[in-house]
Structures are given as structure tokens and as C-alpha cells.
Amino acid sequence: MLIDTSVHPILADQELFPLIGKPWSDGRLPDPMGLRHVPPDPGVIIDPGLTADPAEFARVLFGERGVDVAVISPLTRGLEPNPQVAAAVARATNTWVADRWLSQIQYGGRFAGSIRLPVTNVAASLAEIRTWADDPRFVQVAVPMRTFVPYGDDTYLPIWEVVADLGLPVAIYDDYATGVAHPESPVGAVRYFAEKFAATPFSDIVHMATLITCGIFDRVPGLKVIFGDASVDLGRVMLWRLEKDWRSGRVEIPWVERIPSQYAQPHLRFVSHPEDGVADGATVSPDLLGISDAEHLVLFGSHFPYWDAMDAKTVYDQWPGPIQDRVLSGNALEAMPRLASFLKSQTNPQ
Amino acid sequence: MTDQQLTSSADRPASAAPSEAQPRPAAKPRPPRQRPARRFEVGPVSEIPPGARKIVNPRGNLSIGIFNINGSFYALKNTCPHMGGPLCAGLQTGTTRATTTPDGRFETEWIRDNEIIACPWHHWEFDILTGKTVFPSRQRVATYEVTVEDIARMADARVETYPVVVESAMVYLELR
Numbered sequence: 159m160l161i162d163t164s165v166h167p168i169l170a171d172q173e174l175f176p177l178i179g180k181p182w183s184d185g186r187l188p189d190p191m192g193l194r195h196v197p198p199d200p201g202v203i204i205d206p207g208l209t210a211d212p213a214e215f216a217r218v219l220f221g222e223r224g225v226d227v228a229v230i231s232p233l234t235r236g237l238e239p240n241p242q243v244a245a246a247v248a249r250a251t252n253t254w255v256a257d258r259w260l261s262q263i264q265y266g267g268r269f270a271g272s273i274r275l276p277v278t279n280v281a282a283s284l285a286e287i288r289t290w291a292d293d294p295r296f297v298q299v300a301v302p303m304r305t306f307v308p309y310g311d312d313t314y315l316p317i318w319e320v321v322a323d324l325g326l327p328v329a330i331y332d333d334y335a336t337g338v339a340h341p342e343s344p345v346g347a348v349r350y351f352a353e354k355f356a357a358t359p360f361s362d363i364v365h366m367a368t369l370i371t372c373g374i375f376d377r378v379p380g381l382k383v384i385f386g387d388a389s390v391d392l393g394r395v396m397l398w399r400l401e402k403d404w405r406s407g408r409v410e411i412p413w414v415e416r417i418p419s420q421y422a423q424p425h426l427r428f429v430s431h432p433e434d435g436v437a438d439g440a441t442v443s444p445d446l447l448g449i450s451d452a453e454h455l456v457l458f459g460s461h462f463p464y465w466d467a468m469d470a471k472t473v474y475d476q477w478p479g480p481i482q483d484r485v486l487s488g489n490a491l492e493a494m495p496r497l498a499s500f501l502k503s504q505t506n507p508q
Numbered sequence: 509m510t511d512q513q514l515t516s517s518a519d520r521p522a523s524a525a526p527s528e529a530q531p532r533p534a535a536k537p538r539p540p541r542q543r544p545a546r547r548f549e550v551g552p553v554s555e556i557p558p559g560a561r562k563i564v565n566p567r568g569n570l571s572i573g574i575f576n577i578n579g580s581f582y583a584l585k586n587t588c589p590h591m592g593g594p595l596c597a598g599l600q601t602g603t604t605r606a607t608t609t610p611d612g613r614f615e616t617e618w619i620r621d622n623e624i625i626a627c628p629w630h631h632w633e634f635d636i637l638t639g640k641t642v643f644p645s646r647q648r649v650a651t652y653e654v655t656v657e658d659i660a661r662m663a664d665a666r667v668e669t670y671p672v673v674v675e676s677a678m679v680y681l682e683l684r
Contacts (some may be wrong), residue, residue: 312613319612373606373614405590405630408643413606413614417644 159487161497162219164386164429164459165228166331167259168209169251177250182243187235188335189309195342195354197391197465209463212258216265219462223469225503227489228462230259231272231300231329231386236337243277248286251326252296252457260295270497272300272329294503297496301498303332303361303387304340311425312370314338315377322380325495327427330365332358334464355466362388366426370400373413375425382425382493384457390428394450406478422455427493429459430468431454435494453481457490549572550679553656556581559622560652564595566681572652574679575600575636577623582636583681584625593629595649600625603633603642638647 168190171339175183191197208214219225232251238244252272259269273290275283290296299321307313309330325438341347343357362385383391400418406415447476461467470486477485491497523532538561553576556562561575569601571586586596602621606614624642626633633642637643639651 314611377608377612377614405633405641405643405645409604409631409633410616412604412616415644 159226160224161458161487162223162225162228162460162462162470163329163384163490163494164331164461165215165219165230165458166461166464167212167230167232168463169232169234169254170210173210173254173258174247174250177253178243178246179250182246183281186444187243187247188337190233190235192236192334192336194336195348195351197351197355201313207300212262212265212269214494215462216268219460220265220268223460223471225268225460225470227268227270227329229270229272229297229459229490229494230255231298231331231498233331233333233335234274234302236335236339237302237304237306238278239338239426241276241279241282244278245285246280246281248274249289250265252286252290256290256295257291260293260342267500269294269295270500271296271328271495272298274300276474277301277305277314280313284320285290287317287320287324287326291326294496294499296326297392297494297500298327298384300331302328303330303365304337304359305365308366308368309383310370310372310374312372315374318374318378318381322378322382325380327382327384327493328364329384329386332361359387359389359466362376362386363392366393367396367400369425370418370421371404371411371414372501373411375421376413376415379424382427384427384429384493386429386459387431388428389431390450390452390456393422393426393428393455423453426455427457427489428455429461430456431461431466453484454489456485457493458486546559546683548679548683550654553679556679559600559620561596561600564681566683571596572681573597573625573627574654574681577636580678581654581656583654584634584636584639585650585652587649588629588632588634588682589625589647589649590627590632591629593627595625595634598626598628599631600636655680657683 170190171187174187215228215230219228232255234247234251238247252271255271255274257266260271262269271290271293272284273296275286277283287299299317302311318328339347342354343360348354348357366383366385366388369383397419404411404414404418458470460469546566548564550556550562550564556576558573558576558578561573563571563573565571571594573584573586575582575584575596584596586594588595600622601624602618603624604616605619605662608614617644619633623636624633625636634640634649635642641647656677656679659678
């Protein structure tokens, strides 16, 4: 079985604006592909005209690549300072996903969804969860990587408590769009796409560190967080660093009751990336898999249709079989408990 | 002043007598290997008032810190099990524990004031009473038994007509 946990249809203006309502639809939003740091391709590996066409996604993912379930999470328009706009964009995106993707029976129930949360507006985030969580086709919530306050902050605690109770993991994905733009790196804005691509995911592991040090997992034991951009190797390095410093700084954070790396298996997951050393089966010994514990922490995700999309066939073909199985489907089923019942309701695609 | 008896990781039990159930004729019964307790005089109690500590070198390179916490004496090896730092020269302090507010926020509460020693090298915190790390780990610093003995001394009374008995007390390290 092959579960692709990272599929990102692009919700373009012509579809988004009718859904977000007045007065926001009279204005403008950041371009979905961002205006700086243009990727090597116009941004996607398929025809940009087809980046929001379920039929085209189905042809590639279910037809060509043998994907059994694709968990879709459209990126939104960057960090949105206006809390009402943020709420309207999230509502429109979730409505679009439900109507245009999840409800299309011709795809045999192979698209699963993510509830986008407007995290700059906690009340609206909770409302989004209430609106969609009863629909079992939504198997996770999705939040942007760039934030005003890192995800360890108590601000988000009510969201994490609710999603953990509902069995919905939290997936963090960076928007290509540039909303309120913090510099991509702590030393300022980067210049080239290559720098952006390499440096921006470091924000993920800062979120990861704050989730641990602020004791979020100690208070919400059922919470699982999926990092869409960081890659497991980057996460592991941060865990090692935390582990060294943690004993010295423990007096500030006495609620952290376990050694930081012990939070990984119960709470942290990483979407597969070409950047993972472990992902390149041809050059990496299977022994190295153990270092990052990729066997338990990595979920396959193609990032389709973005230019760096990965095909499971070419990436994992040299991994030992049982590890391959876990990464290609087992870990996703474990991290997204709703997928199990979702799979039962699948029909053959027409 | 009462004697202070402390359980200690350094107080290993004497090696067990050979098993009676399975006698091994070839082997000589090994007598319990126990070096005689060696007592080291740390100094008078008045030299280490509550809250104070004294670092001594009872033999060779062995350095030991003796702490007076509210009138009770404790001794730790002056070597951090982490990287070998001079633990007993570190900050003698307390530590924190987490409390949770009704709305789910974490707050810190200051506890065990003066009962924690933090290594000056990397601020690893150890419980002076037990030698254990404050955080979960398998590492601990060796502890030693400390005794305090009253010594009744007849003072030389040159001025007064009657002899005066002065109560004094000495602190000893019991090394094994």
C-alpha cells in the first residue's frame, strides 16, 4: 500500500475569490506561488493550468504512481495578519477541498483531506475544526510553517487539545506565498532560491524545539505533529542539540519530564524529502536509517505537484522491505488514525 | 548534636559470604573484603555553619565537599560524573518544579532551596542529599558518610576558680 501524505493542489485566485466572500474578494491576496525566490521551474512539475484539477492529480498519483490514498493539503497565502481574512481563506480552502476533491466519487474516495487552520486566529481555528471534524475524510489539520509566535506557545494550546482528542495530527507546511514575511533565516532575508529552499525549513525544527521545551507534549499526550519541510535528519540534529543543552537549562523548564529525543516516537513525524540522507537508498547504508529512526518517524509524501516532488518507486526501492512498508503506509496509518476507517470506505476508482 | 548517618552509594555492602547451598570445595572461602573505615577529620562544626560547605582532600587526588544543610551534614565527591568538573565548587541552590494553572499553563515553583549543587561547568544539577541528578538519568555523584561527634573537653581554667566544661563537636568523613 502507498499513502502519499503530502499532496498540494494550488487554489488559484479564480477559484478562491468567489469562496472567500466580500469584502475580501474585492481586494488582493499574496500570489500563491510567492513573488520572490522563484523556483527553477515555474514552480510545479505539471502544467500550471492543471494544478487544481482533481482529474489530473488522480491520473498521475493513482494512475501512474500507484498511490492508494493521497492526503491533500492546499497551501494558503502565507502568514496573514488580518485575523478575519485568515479565517475566510481557511474556510474557503476547506470548503473547496470538501466539495471539489473529497466529494468526487469518481476518484473512489482516494483523496483524504486536511483541515486548514487560520492559526493567527485561535477562535476561528477552533471553529474550522468544529465545522469539519465530523467529516471522516479529513484526516489531519494543516498549519503554516511561518508564524508570529512559535507553536510551543500557550496561545495554541486550545487547538492542540482539541485536535489530539479528535485523532487529528497537525501537519506543518510552508506556504510558497509570501504573506507577512519574516526573513527566511535568523540572519536576514536570503537572496537566491537555492538558499531559500535549503534554509527556510529550519523554522520547522524551531517549532519542534519549542513544542518540546514548552511542555506541549507533556500537557497534550495524544498530540502528533508532522513536519512537512524539515526532513527527519534535520529534526534529529535538533533533538541531539536539545538533549545536550536540556540538562543545563532544565531549571527553566521543569515540566519537560523526558529526555528530548524521547518525545520523537510518540509525537514527531517527518514527511520524506529528497534532502534526507536516508532517502537516497543508493548511497546510504541501511545502518544509517537507525540514526534518525526514519523507520518510525518518516511518512512518505511526494510534495506533488511541486517541482521537488518525489516518486516512491525511485526513492525507496533499495530500502529493506519492512522499513519501506512502514514509511510508505504503516507510519501514516499510525499517525493518522482516521485513515483506517477511510480506507474501508474506498471503492475502486472509475 | 546527633550523629548524621547517610546512606551512600559509596557504602557498598561487604561482599557476600560464599553460598552455603553450593559449596565449592576447591575455592577457599573468601573473607569479606572490607578495608577498615578510615576516618578523616574535617574540622569543628563551627567551621561549617548551616548553608556553608568545605572542600577537603582526605587523600591523594580525592576531593570531597562537605555541606551543612540546616544542621545536617552531607558529603559529595567533588567530581561531576558528567565531564569531571569540580562539582562542589558550583552554585549551591534550589531547583524548580512545574505547576499547572487551572487554565493549563505551566508555571515554575522554587523548591529545595540550598539542597541542590549545580556543576560550574555545565550546570548539571545534583541533589546534595542523595547525589542523584535532578533530571532523570543513571548518573549520580558518589556520596560519603559524615559523622558529628561531641567532644567534651576540659578547658584550662586559668582565670576562673572552677574548671569549665566546653561542649564542642567535630565533623568526620567516614571513608571506606
